[in-house]
Amino acid sequence: MKLLKLAAISLVCLFALATAIGALLPSKVLVSRAVNIQAPAAKIQTQLSDIRQWKNWVEGMNDGSVHINSSSEAVIGKSKVKIIQVSDTMIISEWISPQHKKQVSTIQLIHQPQQNLTIVQWQFEQSVGWLPWEKLGTMMNDKILGPMMEKNLEKLRQFIEAQTGNL
Secondary structure (H helix, E strand, O other), X not given: OHHHHHHHHHHHHHHHHHHHHHHHOOOEEEXXXXXXXXXXXXXXXXXXXXXXHHHHOOOOOOOOOEEEOOOOEEEEOOEEEEEEEEOOOEEEEEEEOOOOOEEEEEEEEEEEHXXXXXXXXXXXXXXXXXXXXXXXXXXXXXHHHHHHHHXXXXXXXXXXXXXXXXX
């Protein structure tokens, strides 16, 4: 009986400690990467605003787990992706996981005309609840998303610069 009581008290203390640590972590997590591309923003924007063009720069877009429904909607792996806003300088999309967790992806184009250079900044933003395992789980977002974003942005840079002859 004492062992059962000790186990129960330990679980409550462990949950309280995890909740306290989780309370110190932010409710919004942002992972961001950027690349400089020697091309006009309009040339890059055509690759970003149409999901059908993502096969040119997003790794895994050519495998069988990708189902493109239209120029603005697709199922990539197990996530549903929908482009919700497009402008000359920004593309915003929603990525919804099978657990209905939503991440907002924003790709911003900052053109430097005097250098014929465009800075492409890509970020993922996720809001999480107060539960400690949700907040503690976000600590891995940068380690998981960051390298994938860097690799895809580099592929985008190589693809665009090869098309414009700026390699």
